[in-house]
Amino acid sequence: MAQLRSVRVRFAPSPTGELHIGGARTALFNYLFARAQKGTFILRIDDTDLERSRPEYTEGLLNSMRWLSLDWDEGPYFQSRRLEEYNREAARLLEEKKAYHCYCTPEELAAGREQARKAGKPYLYPGTCRNLSREKARAHLAAGRSAVIRLRTPDHGETVVRDLIRGEIRFNNSDLDDFIIIKSNGLPTYNFASVVDDTQMQITDVIRAEEHLSNTPRQQLCIEALGYEQPRYAHVPMILAPDRSKLSKRHGAISVEEFRSRGYLPEALINYIALLGWSPGEEEIVPLSKMVSLFSLDRVSKTAAIYDTTKLTWMNGYYLREAPLDRIATEALPFFEARGLLKAPLEKEEEDYFKKVIATVRDRVKTLVELAEASTYFYQEISSYDPKGVEKHFCKEGSADLLRRAAELLRNVEPFDLDTVETAYRDLSKELGVSTGRLIHSTRLAISGRTMGPGLFEIIILLGRDKTVSRLEKAALWIEEL
RNA sequence: GGCCCCUUCGUCUAAUCGGUGAGGACACCAGCCUUUCAAGCUGGCAGCAGGGGUUCAAAUCCCCUAGGGGUCACCA
Numbered sequence: 301m302a303q304l305r306s307v308r309v310r311f312a313p314s315p316t317g318e319l320h321i322g323g324a325r326t327a328l329f330n331y332l333f334a335r336a337q338k339g340t341f342i343l344r345i346d347d348t349d350l351e352r353s354r355p356e357y358t359e360g361l362l363n364s365m366r367w368l369s370l371d372w373d374e375g376p377y378f379q380s381r382r383l384e385e386y387n388r389e390a391a392r393l394l395e396e397k398k399a400y401h402c403y404c405t406p407e408e409l410a411a412g413r414e415q416a417r418k419a420g421k422p423y424l425y426p427g428t429c430r431n432l433s434r435e436k437a438r439a440h441l442a443a444g445r446s447a448v449i450r451l452r453t454p455d456h457g458e459t460v461v462r463d464l465i466r467g468e469i470r471f472n473n474s475d476l477d478d479f480i481i482i483k484s485n486g487l488p489t490y491n492f493a494s495v496v497d498d499t500q501m502q503i504t505d506v507i508r509a510e511e512h513l514s515n516t517p518r519q520q521l522c523i524e525a526l527g528y529e530q531p532r533y534a535h536v537p538m539i540l541a542p543d544r545s546k547l548s549k550r551h552g553a554i555s556v557e558e559f560r561s562r563g564y565l566p567e568a569l570i571n572y573i574a575l576l577g578w579s580p581g582e583e584e585i586v587p588l589s590k591m592v593s594l595f596s597l598d599r600v601s602k603t604a605a606i607y608d609t610t611k612l613t614w615m616n617g618y619y620l621r622e623a624p625l626d627r628i629a630t631e632a633l634p635f636f637e638a639r640g641l642l643k644a645p646l647e648k649e650e651e652d653y654f655k656k657v658i659a660t661v662r663d664r665v666k667t668l669v670e671l672a673e674a675s676t677y678f679y680q681e682i683s684s685y686d687p688k689g690v691e692k693h694f695c696k697e698g699s700a701d702l703l704r705r706a707a708e709l710l711r712n713v714e715p716f717d718l719d720t721v722e723t724a725y726r727d728l729s730k731e732l733g734v735s736t737g738r739l740i741h742s743t744r745l746a747i748s749g750r751t752m753g754p755g756l757f758e759i760i761i762l763l764g765r766d767k768t769v770s771r772l773e774k775a776a777l778w779i780e781e782l
Numbered sequence: 783g784g785c786c787c788c789u790u791c792g793u794c795u796a797a798u799c800g801g802u803g804a805g806g807a808c809a810c811c812a813g814c815c816u817u818u819c820a821a822g823c824u825g826g827c828a829g830c831a832g833g834g835g836u837u838c839a840a841a842u843c844c845c846c847u848a849g850g851g852g853u854c855a856c857c858a
Binding site for chain 2: 312313314316346347348349351352353402406409413417420421422423424446448461463466469470471472475476477479480482483484485487489490491493494509510511512513514515517535537538540542544545546572575576577578579581582583584585598599601602603604605606607608610611612613614615617621663664665666689725735736737738739740741743744750751752753754755756757
C-alpha cells in the first residue's frame, strides 16, 4: 500500500521508574521503524500520574535512551504541560453529548464492583449518570460531589482492531463500559490523553507492548468520538521474566541503568533486546545501523519472550573483543576508577598503558566489571595467591628456587621483549630439567596471583622487568615461609 | 471470573501461498588447538503442548482441550 503520510511514531514512557529492557525494546522498535521508513521518532513523557511520576525518572529515561543511542527527532513532550488540550477535547465531547459527567463516588463504584464479584459477574459501570437530569446533577454538585467525565460508548456492535502483527482482533462493545476519560482532579486518564496526543501529534503507527492490546478498543472508541482518523497499531510481544511473569524490579537486573553498571556495553544490550521478538535473518550479531536496514514489522514475532542474560553476556563478550580499543577504553575507565585502579583524567603515558592492559585482558572477560577485575595486578601489588594454585604450583620441591632462577634470568635478559623472553624461558626450563608448563604456571601465580589469564609472556612484558623480578623474589620468600 | 493474545530444542528464534532428514544462535557435553583461562574450529545432545479433523501431503489450515500471558482502576 502506498504511504500517504510520512511515518510518525512515538515512544511514550511514564516516568515512574527507570527504563527497563521491555521499554527499551519498545523504544528500539519504534526507532528502527521510524529510521527504516525515513519517518519521525517522537519521545513523549506520559506523566499524568501525579502520585508516581518523578522528574528524576524522566532525566534517567532520557539518559538511558541517549546511552543506547536511541536518538529521537521530536520531544520530549510532556503530557502534564498539555492539560488544556485534553480539557478542550473533553469539553467538545461533552458538548456533542458523546461524553457526560458522572458523580458516582469511588465508594459507590467500589461497592458495585464488590457486589459483582460476589455474584461472580463481570463488573461494568452501570451507566448511573449517563442520562442524569439537570436537577440531579445540580443536587450532586450542591452535595459537594466531584465529577469525572465518562465516554458514552456504544452498547452494541463491535470494535475491530487491525493489528500489523496480529491481524484483526474483534471486541464486543457490550463488554466495554463508559470508562472515565477525565478524572475528578481534572487530569485525563491514560486512554484519553494517549489518544488526544497521538492524534494531535499525527502519529501514524502506534507500536507498543502487547499489554496495551486490551485497551486499544477503548482508544479507538475515543478517536471515533473525537472524529479523527485511526492510526495503525502494532502490539509487540511482552518480555517476561525467567519465571514467566511480568517484568518487575524483583527480577534483578532489568533496568538499562543496572545493565550499564554491571558492565554491559550499550551495543550489546541493544543487539540482545532486538533479538527478543525480532529476527534479523541469518546473522544475529547486528549493529544498530545494520538493524535499521533490516528491520520490518513482519519479522516481529507474536510470542512473548523470556529474557535470559546468558546470551546477552556472551554477546557482550563478543562486542568487548571486537569493538575498537579506544571505545572500550572509554567505557572501561569508570570501572577502573571504581576499583581504585585509575583516576581520570589520565596522563598520556597512563592512557597508553591502560589501553595495553585492556588489549591483553579483554579477550577473556565478558563484562567491563570483569575487565577491571582481571586487570588489578597490573596496577596493584599481589595481596594473595590463589589457594588452589599455591597447592599446585608452589608446594612442589624446589619451587622457590625455580622462581629465583626465573627472576635472575629476567633481570639480565636482553632485549626485554616477547620473543626473547619466551625463548630464554624455554631454555631455562630445559636447563633446570622441569617442564615448561611448570615454570610458566608458577611464574604466573607469582606475578599475577592467579592461575589463569593472558599469555604469560604478554603479562611479563606489560608488567615490565622490575615488577616482574620483584614479584618473583617476593613469591620465593613467601614460599619459604610456608 | 469475563474478554483478548500466545504456544517450535532449557532460552532466543528460522521454516512467511501445506511438500524440510524441522535450520541457526546461546547454554551444555566431547574433541582439536594450547603455558593456564578464554577465544576459535569440529562434532554431539535437544523441539513442532495434547487431541481431533481437512488433505495425496499439516509445525503450517479448522475445531476442542490444556498451559502461559495480558487486561478489566478516578495507574500508565
